[in-house]
Amino acid sequence: MRLFRPTLLASALLFATGLAHAADAVPKGPLPRTVVPSLVKLELKLDPKQERFSGTTRIEAKVAEATDTIWMHGRDLKIAKAEAVLADGKRIALTGQEADVSGVLKFTAAEKIPAGNATIEIAFEAPFGELQGAYRVKPDGRDYVVTQMEPLGARGTFPGFDEPSFKQPWDITLIVPEGEGAFANSAEAKTESLGDGWKKVTFDRTEALPSYLIAFAVGPWDVQPGPDIAPNQWRDTPIKLRGIAAKDQGKKMTYSLANTPAIVTALEDYFGIPYPFDKLDNVAAPDFWAGAMENAGLIVYRDSLMFPDEKSAVGQRQGFWGVSAHELAHQWFGDLVTMEWWDDLWLNEAFATWMGNKITGQLQPQFHTDRGILEGGLGAMGADSLASTRRIHEPINDFTQIQSAFDGITYQKGGAVLAMFENYVGEEQFRDGVRNYLKKHARGNATSADLIAAVAAQSKEPQAVDAAFKSYIDQPGVPFLKIDLDCSGKTPALVLQQQRYLPIGSTASANQTWGIPLAVRYADGDQIREQKGIISGKQARFELTEAQSCPAWVMPNAHGAGYYRFALTPALQQSLSDAFAKLDEREQRVYADSVTSAYSAGAVTPSQLLAALPQFAGAEVRQTATAGMNNIGWMEEYLIDDEAQRAEFLASAAEIYRPRLQQLGYTLKDGESDDDRLLRTSLIGYFAGTLKDNAVRDEMNKAGRAVLGLDAGGKLNADAVSKDLRGIALSVAVEEGGKAAFDAAEKHFRGSQDAVLRSQLLGALGGTNDAKLAERARALVFEKDLLRRNEIFPVVFGQADEPAMRPALRQWVDTHFSDLEAKLAPAGAGLVNLYAAGMCSNEEAATLESKFAERMKNIEGGPLELKQSVEGIRLCAAAKDARKGQPLQFARK
Template sequence: MEAETIRFDENLETVAFEFAQEIPAGSDVVIYIEFDGIHNDQLAGFYRSSYSDNTGEKRHLVITQFQSTDCRRCFPSFDEPALKATFSSSLIVDRHLVALSNTAEISSVDIEVDGILKKHVTFQTTPKMSTYLVAYVVGELDFIETVVNAPLPTNSHKYPVRVYTIKGKAEHGKYALSLASKVLEFFSEYFDEPYSLNKCDLIAVPDFAAVSMENWGLITFRESEILFDKSSSVQAKQEIADTIAHELCHQWFGNIVTMMWWNDLWLNEAFATFLGWLAVDWLFPEWKVWTQFLSNNYSQALALDALRSSHPIDVQVNSPNEIGEIFDAICYHKGASILKMLYNFLGNKVFKDGVRSYIQEFKWKNTVGDDLWCHFSLASEIDISNLMYSWTRETGYPLVTVESECFDAFSATMTVKLSQSRFLSGGDLQEDEDQVLWWIPITVVTHLNPHTPLRHILVDKSAIITFPYSENFGAYWKLNYDATGIYRVKYPSEQVYKITDIVSNHPTTFSPGDRLIMVSDMFSLMTAGLESITTFLEMILALENEEDGIVLEQISQRLDVIKNACYSEPEITRNGINKLTLKIFSSKVAKVGFDFAENEAHLDSMKRTLIITKAFTAGDKRVATELCSRFRKFISGNTSALHPNIRPVAYSAFLSSSTPESAESDFQVLINLYNNPNTPAHEKEIILESFGAITTPAIINRILETLIFDPDFLHAQQDFFSPLFGLKRWNRDQHRIRPLLWEWLTRNWDRIYAGFTVGSGTIGVLLSVCLSGNMDPNFEAQVQGWINGDEIREEQLKLAERNIARALEGNRTAAKWILRERDNLAEWVSSI
């Protein structure tokens, strides 16, 4: 029977069919729906992606991106993660095109459609899966392949792994293919569960809003996240490894076992992040990824979660438009950090046993967070559900304060009283904000046990711990070894001075992870008003001779935060901050040089890149001159003169050195490089970001008002943000750039909003870029007036409420500590 009426609800994104005859509840019913649609250009649903081939001719492919709720853009469906189904798909395409889906092709038959010969491609029926994982790709594609035959578990099977690219780029997928085959073997053994499909395709997409997407058996990536060639940097090499490991982990954690609803998104994303890093550490132990994890994931999570506007990991989601906002550092990075904390507490074997039993019980099903904790409880015989409750259901994390210490020479022990409270980067913690008690695994290292931490558990508001100690020369003790726990530590002043002195005179006493977290903690305590900026800066100065590149990265990040917050402070203060940065980094440039050895250690290359970049941004004229010289040789055809690792900073150095007379011609040099068909996608992103270094107002205006809105100029819509990021990162006149970005956003809001998919998260990213860092005391009132000044705009901006709140709170926090520390900062930097 046919439906008598069809009703659409655009707000709920549903369609209702009404029939003349009642259909009894519980009946088995087959519904046939005829529908058609158009491939959109919004990077969501079943969309059209544009690219230029190696001759410069514009071509297209069509591809899907369904997460979170865009399967319904392609076909009517019960588009919720818990409503799993099997999918039998077929595609009718032009004969010369490649058609791909989640499963292997089982037939391809020539057919005639409107007098044109095409082919009808049919795919195997999928396993039971969620709609957001369904995927299709159609285009002119090449591929390379290998075969995986995982030795474990014993019931594993052989299957092909392929990397697909647009024509002419397949060879650049070799690194990714090698990684993918090894990572698939790693996860098959780790989960004790074979890969569940009979093929695994990874495809490089020219225009892709997400970085990557774990579609089952057909994983999609931005080209820059999977293709690697001689023009790629070491940073790109690591990002590709991280991204591939993350998405392949999802083939088990997320695809076989899926969260019940989006509030438990962290079950998918936090696990794929943590276990992805575990896989990369297995592949490349020399990369020291867990120290890098602290500088990146862990630090990002703690910075965001110290805001009042943060949210729990397990967060309520009420509408499709709210989902995009929770794909953030809380879901990914805080989630991964609490899993790392639990992993360190339980140990690898118990953790792995819990994961394996969880997958076996819930294979092909949906779960909630408590299901996972239950399996860790069974594996460890500890009530993990109770221990982890506050970590996932509450906002924030604790500050552990050392209230007192007492050394007993007779028993050779140190007794320390600890307390816990919520940490807020803005300070002024109110009583009603401090009602949560966290389960905190406390680790202690001393001069007696520098690398074998003693373990304690803090579960109450305060507690006393005792550990072996002696007060001989060089004695010390420190909490939170290698940041294995998620908390800040506040020591008494005399303990801070002792640690700073040891860092200055015997820096390797502490592990790189410990030195890194000291910098992070001290800076955060300063913003909260719990330490002075001079204490923080003295610690930075104590690390002047730091040689570990990952620790230097953390120092760089914190100095950048101060520099960015002080963009409108007097020039003498800003110059003083630059002088401190130069004191740490410029002296190292002569030591490391500008040339990269062919087989140089990965971390050495990353450190050299950091040192050169920071010396340039702090105003080292010799470094700027050398970078410009190398760029000119590079652009003249000597590609070896400018290593890929330092091309981003060299492009920016070249543009920032432009004079009013040379600005147009210099800018055109970069545009020509961008438009060159042989310039790889990752290089195009770098070039667009370097546009932000230009200081000529007319060119900046052309970039913002014309170029990034021009589809004939912008090779990929995904790159819309790159020049905006560049203006915030590279432009030396932030006093002008920050209000300019706000004015640009408000003036162009309607066409910006029309160009992006609602709920995709891109609007939130844009607002964060344009709102964060503006210290004008009237700015927040301007923002609120703009939001509330138009009912339609007010409704549009609801999908980015969290992003707006975070940006404005971050501005308030920075303004507050600057007001408090302004004189101290000015006095201290004047003595550099």
């Protein structure tokens, strides 16, 4: 059953003619359009050293018809005074009250406000938030203010119309202490001294923006000038680029600032539209719950993403490029054109995921970002296989559902679906559709239907592409094709059966179909041919029209471009396995997924999966080489009870991957690729962690002890091991070194402001297997001014990996749940996963559901997080029951 969501036009007509909301009915979804803002003048007085701030909002608005009720948003605000000022200057008093836990604010007028123009003036005070809204950070003993408005932080910072479709210009003024820097979305217009230690900073009027893209920063920030982004064919004037970082940290932004102009220019070339705003500031936030946020003209990043250099770990360096390209793509997709409502969040995030990979791959081809978008799509299939999964274009009817939309379905599945349709429609045609969409809706709002129509119009079969695209975004699940080959007629054909992919124990219905842009490669004599076409319906026949003979093998997901899984008949499966070396790197990866997903669905036994792993391990591409690794860890934990059998099993698993590790070695080689460095890190982490390999652990222990200075008087030597391996080395050293190593790691953590090193040290502290030391690690969470709030999960999640540590961790979460949730908001829903780690029985699922149902009810993203955690535990239990007693045999050499 589909939930009904009225279109914007229908909503507008409803509001205009009948006022969809009764005066006392709280609008928990979109606000009524009785009052629509056209300009917001926001003035805030902020001192980072104080716990609260004050401000005034003046909202110029159009009133559709006479009303004595104005619905807005505001959460935990203290309203000092509110009035509606009419065009003739008459003032009507407004009385405000918070009408819903989501932050819906109801203003009741002393008399009816007539239709026409009016200005709503509100004076208020507010507390600083916790990693959302306007919040304070203190990384170095100094106080800073930074913001994160998406999704609902704006309503805790100022009263307003806090939803995406309310998009209008903003006049922002910040009153701050003398000596403090102040920055906002647009360029500074003027600064005036007010006396008594205060100054007023006024900024240029912004372009039309929704409230969730408003941003500012106040404090003793370093301002690092970047290179101007030079004029080009799309733009006559340069763009001013700056880096903004905590005191004395600005120089660390040299690499990121030097490489930002190339990303902006490449995006301008793709879109055919100049950068849409008047300047570009990159803020390196010392504490930030997300990776980054695309605020127009003032992008905020977690500081570690802005601080890499040429010698950084591969992951950190590639992280800058990928995240920066993602956020900069948002300046067009999300900022220039904004979704109308949160159900279309994928228009922002899926597009930026896809576009960020595309532009990074264009500028840094050695990163192989096309593999990243494929791996993201395959990873999303895990969540997409749940009965409780979301669809990409999911109706949002309650504020708790908005946070749930920031997930792998929106980002990775959405990005993979965009890549699939780009492949089908054609790269240039797809780009032309995107350009037309952006130009048509620039400075306004748009919907899924708008984008799909623009892309489909560029294809050779617009109606089929439109319908197929919508089948992917408007229903959940992973398409699954069962495939046979029929060579009995004149033209060989694939015989296809379509349904939804389901893992063992799923309660979802398999009875679904999609419009699938099928891409096939096959061997026809000494030729390899390729063919595309959209298939639909439960059964289909796909004729291989160019084939001159019965194909020797068929790859039903050519170049890994499609978001679907497949199962071949045994004979076809064997022929494809035999042709593994002839497949391209992406096809090898989706072939590996066809085997591992068949295992998860119960069609392949544990021994059959284990027998397939050596073929994958020998593949050139690291994502294929490591495919199936996680299944070994799961088998070891849930299918083996005998310790001798466990040791033998892990030793056999190690022999699959040891040749590759020996080939790579423990140390970096001159000129080796980033992929080799990343594969080395993955393998060493796997050997040291999951496989508990003594030889690898000994090497990492020596390296970790050298970093901690345990054999050198306790002096930190952060460069004693490559930065790619430092986190693993520290974790092993603390596990093996007991209290002395733990003490050293804690001392170095307390003395460091390096976000990457801090995270690695915290991970090592949290990964200890000593119960008393684990308790000490958890205690760090509540030590005043010690942890940044984005460091809370790193210090405790390691304890969830070890069965012996889990009971104490769960008790700690249970005892401190309210305090933890407040510190982590709006990411507090993640506490469910922390508590549930390792659970794999129906009894544990029921306990989790009972314990957290009430707790999650009003937490952003909480209800769905709980539902999916419970389902995951039940699926684990079903898989364990189905596999219990089945042989775990590796292929003989």
